[in-house]
Amino acid sequence: MNKRPEILSPAGDMQKLKTAFAFGADAVYAGIPKFSLRTREAGFTPENLQEAIDYTHSLGKKIYVTLNIYPHSLKVDSFLKELDLIVPMGPDALIMADPGMISMARKKHPDMPIHLSTQSNTVNWASVLFWHELGVKRAILSRELRLEEIREMHDKVPDIELETFVHGAICISYSGRCLISNYLHGRDANQGTCTNSCRWEYKLGYEKGSLLEVEKEQDPYEYDTPPPEGFYVKESHRPDDRFPISEDEHGTYLMNSKDLCAIELIPDILKTGVTSLKIEGRTKSAYYTAITARAYKRALNDHLAGKTFDPENLRDLMRLSNRTYTSGFYSRNPRQYGENTEDGYSGGTEDVVCGVILNYDPQTAIAEIEVKNRFLPGDRLTLITPGKDSDFTLEGILDKHGSPLDAAHGGARNVWVKLPEDPGEFAFLRKIPPTSI
Secondary structure: OOOOOEEEEEOOOHHHHHHHHHOOOOEEEEEOHHHOOOOOOOOOOOOOHHHHHHHHHHOOOEEEEEOOOOOOHHHHHHHHHHHHHHHHHOOOEEEEOOHHHHHHHHHHOOOOOEEEOHHHOOOOHHHHHHHHHOOOOEEEOOOOOOHHHHHHHHHHOOOOEEEEEEEEOOOOOHHHOOOHHHHHHOOOHHHOOOOOHHHOOEEEEEOOOOHHHHHHHOOOOOOOOOOOOOEEEEEOOOOOOOEEOOOEOOEOOOOOEOEEEOHHHHHHHHOOOOOEEEEOOOOOOHHHHHHHHHHHHHHHHHHHOOOOOOHHHHHHHHOOOEOOEEOOOOOOOOHHHHEOOOOOOOEOOOOOEEEEEEEEEOOOOEEEEEEOOOEOOOOEEEEEOOOOEEEEEOOOOEOOOOOEOOOEOOOOOOEEEEOOOOOOOOOEEEEOOHHHO
8 A cells, every 4th residue: 555545425516525525535526417327416517516626626635527427329429528628627537437438538638537437347457457558547446346356456557546435325236237227117327317226115926826836846845945937026116017037046136235334344445555445425415425424534544543443433324324234245245144125225213313504603602403304402412523523402492583493393494503512614413312312
């Protein structure tokens, strides 16, 4: 490892970008929705991207712009026009996947660094060498790799930077190359319009027609598996659409991965020579961005300082909504331990973020709160800032006229509360569950 690795956070909009840097990120990645794989992430446009780049550079940090779709021919001209708009803005790199677009970008803008998107499925050192020889500065590696494979890439091609994911959602298909969404209703994941079909609720049905036939196929008993033919799945909102499946000794492959959380593996990941530790989640909240950036930055700093792992960093990540966690493929194939077959949604926790602090008056110690989830006078809350957390009991809640309220409700108008200390520019309120008091 030649230099300190960066903590790379998602930036779905300007608020998330600023929050990421305040809570410890060294770099962010952002995208223009039309040409990145997050069309729902609409926080940046060619009109406001310059502001994001200028703000990032004023902090001495880095911003990488994502242009990683595989454009069909109809989109090539508009893709190249967008490229000509973005490059003069001065991003630190472009994240790209399509070989033709990378080749054209290298010819038109030879001084602009290119980072190879994980969509390109780089899984061996020969591919890393190939892209390095084409002028790519960094390869963002597939999530399916083991630590020893990443180490081999670094050893054989030491002059290219390597970036690897450490946290966030994992696609059930191979590093995001998914056809399910397109197959079901024509929205192409590789064009940025994935509907997350793998997260939906499906029902298992059987139409063989004979119970005796089913039982006969199970005799003699060897493995508790349904017969190989006749089964189908259907999505709960499309009961008339049936999709045939078969099951073997390995399972039915339905179809939802746990979320990645590799914070405990940071010492082992750094031994591979990676340059960047990447957090997934441009469409997730500013609170998610804050907590993940802070937890991974603290864990990295502790390791580099020779300190043991602080489990509080993992507990902070556990307090985020998640599909339960897996450490991924780094140390072994997670198999069933990487699957969540219970549901397709991020599970809630009792540690709910209840507000974002917008303004603070040091004379009165009163803060304006954008309410995210319901809270009441007398609740125990945690004031979360980049530097520390402070627990306190909420004295009361006021409306904009200073009149007391019985409760603050998520999605309603802003409220005002008294805080125990100055929260600074970037802060959140989180409810402490009764079981923790």
